[in-house]
Amino acid sequence: MQPGGKRITLADVAAEAGVSVALVSIVMRGAPGAGAVTRERVREVAHRLGYRPDSRARLLRSGRSRLLGVVFDVRHPFHFDLLTGLYAAAERAGYQLTLSAATARRGERTAVGDLLQDRCEAIIVFGGELRSSELASIAARLPVIAMMRGVRRKDVDVVHNDDALGSHQAVDHLVTLGHRRIAHIDGAAVHGAAERRMGYQEAMRRHGLDEYIRVIPGGAGEDDGARAAEKLLADPPTAVTAFNDLGATGLLDVLHRNGLRVPGDVSVVGYDDTSLSRLAHIDLTTVAQDVDAMATRAVERAVERIEGTPTGPRSVVIAPRLVVRGTSGPPAR
């Protein structure tokens, strides 16, 4: 605290305005029980002194914090889009957000631990680092909403994108363009990878393209996509669906370096619609998760749980949407 700068409290305002502390509290909260003139005068004094309510003291007393804890990972660009949506959704619901970030040197476990001390009323976890059992043990204390991952526990709510449907959309798009030999770069053990892979396989079968099903092992990073691409080069398909945008970027790079034109020789479809894919330089056709819908539903679930309303289904699945850009086109013939 600054040398001279003591924090202004309700008591200071009350003294200056010549009223009781309780009354100032009433005015500041906009609660009923104060006359119009006094209300105005108290407001003026509070503003003049630069009064700021102390949220800690407030919630210490009231029990409620109206605070939602959010754990995100600074390494995942997609998380930031989600944050934008969450802030808006939380505000609509009358809640505030406290953030706790996971970084390369700070795991989700630590991030969640910090949040638990902060007295938030529910926790929303973006990442997939924590085990289902860990989430469940937290859920014993307060509502937990997991986003973009599955959880094999009944006590944890889940809001995620329909990964299988997204893959269907990608394959349908490519088939409509005339592709038959469509490969898929897998996301390994990353959450959602299995669903996206199976969605791809189902969609291929649905189009009677069983014989062209081809899954290349990959991962979540750009280099994973690049390595997978190397394996494709010997016998390139006419189109590829990638587990995510980053992998698709790695793929694109290898294709270019080897003289294959996109989408002339090979069409590429990513997943996530990260800001990356929007760059003119990359201009990637991709499957977009509906960020706003996911954020809104996650907050909705959290609030329902907090306020004890009889809850609906534990698991909310949001439909994604294909965004067609420059990396997909009809196959060469």
Add this chain to the structure above:
Amino acid sequence: MQPGGKRITLADVAAEAGVSVALVSIVMRGAPGAGAVTRERVREVAHRLGYRPDSRARLLRSGRSRLLGVVFDVRHPFHFDLLTGLYAAAERAGYQLTLSAATARRGERTAVGDLLQDRCEAIIVFGGELRSSELASIAARLPVIAMMRGVRRKDVDVVHNDDALGSHQAVDHLVTLGHRRIAHIDGAAVHGAAERRMGYQEAMRRHGLDEYIRVIPGGAGEDDGARAAEKLLADPPTAVTAFNDLGATGLLDVLHRNGLRVPGDVSVVGYDDTSLSRLAHIDLTTVAQDVDAMATRAVERAVERIEGTPTGPRSVVIAPRLVVRGTSGPPAR
């Protein structure tokens, strides 16, 4: 809160262990004044009941929160690198971070406002949205550290990268490679743009290349870089330094589309070393800000101010470092 799940308090632990609340507090804080056996027993009980200290109550009483508020912007990828560094630096200094994000729909003003309620002891602001006078009025209440921007006020500490030096490094690198006709894409009114532009001009003059100085109006976005590139096409230089990586990416795209090879025909140097520039697909030579040093110094300044130590210089400038990648090479001849 969950139906049955009352929060465990010191009183619960004290009752269960058969000691006073004060003693449990002592044990939990690791403060002196408790016997070894009791200490162990209290610890065991606390752990068994799943006790978590309530940070709000704690700081309400103790006055100190050991909390640093951080305002960042979800739209700026560079801010996340900085967060990683800040978490580490804060932990070393024995402080915690509370984050407040600015998004497309939530200005820095709102973000700072939230933070002020949280009783943090200093505020670190990444962005440049707030006016100097606004920062100063906050600084009247608690220490404010501005990162990556200048502030024309004495009461606000500033930690930033030496933008002029970065430009010098970029130009020196290009000159060493043999370039003479080097253009600069400007960042308009964005913080740091003026310094980078002037650094470019100085460096050019230092090399006796006055006549080749050429500044193209631009901005902070990819499209700004692209528009600037269009203007260059009529009479392309052999090298370009861009205000930031995003602009450089826009530039790269336009160059490619117009059949100019990088670095064969034109070399490009960006600024910031965002994750973008590390993509194989882009592989941009760029000026890297020293994230860890900046984070460490920012926390250091904040702590010095909080703890009232006679402070050093108000403004800390960190030297950047050139990262040579694939977009720079000798000019064609």
Add this chain to the structure above:
DNA sequence: CCGAAACTCTAGAACGTTCTAGCGACTCCG
């Protein structure tokens, strides 16, 4: 073996809010 010093522990007052009672002073209706 006695007084001082050192330990271990406890009671109770803060911290800045919110909330429950309740107290006067009006107003209103019969």
Add this chain to the structure above:
DNA sequence: CGGAGTCGCTAGAACGTTCTAGAGTTTCGG
């Protein structure tokens, strides 16, 4: 004009910690 209801306000107890004083008990030097 008297009782009930409303309005505007206040006193004081919470909330879960930390901190100051001090009360017992043990240790120890002389």
